[in-house]
Amino acid sequence: MAERARAEAEAPRCAPPDPAPRPPQVPFPALACDCHAHICGPQATYGYIPERIYTPPDALLPAYRHLLSTLGCSRAVLVQPSFHGTDNRAMLAAMAQAAGAFRGVAVLPDDASERDIATLHAAGVRGARLNIVDVKTGKGELPLDRIARLADRIKPFGWHIEFLMHVDEFPALDRLLERLPVDCVFGHLGYVRADRGVHAPGFQALLRLVRAGRAWVKLTGPYRISTGPLPHDDTHAFAHALVDAAPDRLVWGSDWPHVKTEWTIPMPNDADLADLLARWVPDADIRRRVLVDNAARLYGFA
Secondary structure, three states: OHHHHHHHHHOOEOOOOOOOOOOOOOOOOOOOEEEEEOOEOOHHHHOOOOOOOOEOOOEOHHHHHHHHHHHOOOEEEEEOOHHHOOOOHHHHHHHHOOOOOEEEEEOOOOOOOHHHHHHHHHHOEEEEEEEOOOOOOOOOOOOHHHHHHHHHHHHHHOOEEEEEOOHHHOOOHHHHHOOOOOOEEEOHHHOOOHHHOOOOHHHHHHHHHHHOOOEEEEEOOHHHOOOOOOOOHHHHHHHHHHHHHOHHHEEEOOOEOOOOOOOOOOOOOHHHHHHHHHHHOOOHHHHHHHHHHHHHHHHOOO
16 A cells, blocks of 8 residues: 555645637638547545656546547547556546447557457547556566467457557568557657657658558657647658558647646647648648548548
8 A cells, every 4th residue: 555655645736727718710611520538547546656756637538529629520539548547447437438430549458368359349439559668667668479469369450550659660660560450650750759850760660550551650749759839840740751651541639738847938829739730731631631531531430
């Protein structure tokens, strides 16, 4: 108990999201999908793992639905956050209330059975997440044997593996993952610190993967890679490079509720983040594909 209490005390707390989101300046098209968001808690019901590296405030379905309505998104993909570990119940409970409008990306325990995966699939889960960033152990390590085993288990269900990783740490990323029998998805434009530039070998390897049709990238979390404040001008080159490489392998997400412990400025309004999409993807037809068609194809929406 003492060890758990100490871990609880050491996990820094995150700021809550802006409770009054505005609509984006450039309206989203019908059937737009937010492909990356998290439901946090309630902590009193589901609990957070003691080995987490941060503590979010409760961020629950009613507030998220308000955000979706404000942004003009009728579909969403919830991603299992690190602080819930392999307990996907909070995410699944929110998905169950969405009547088919939500999909999910779960975190699987190593001993998950085929029956366990089938149950998750029936609930709307379409991917398995592997996080090597927000962890206390194994940070920055790519467990290739574990990834291969995971891919074999989820392949019959048509799932993908979603990686939370800094691709610039793996200059041979395409060669490491090219033989996987499932698609790969990468968050936060590859999670490359912007001052390393688009010519960073790992980012170039990511571009090769998407050009080859082996990977997808989420246009999310610019504040996670930018070295400056909104409008995060130093992220635009990464987005433009991805659009030039493979516009049909990109999706967009809000990254709500923006769990991050390093905020030194007020929490961004989600409209300001959504408005970046028009700068990243100025062509309206490609933007619609990112928001609607690509998301429907990756996550199995009708």
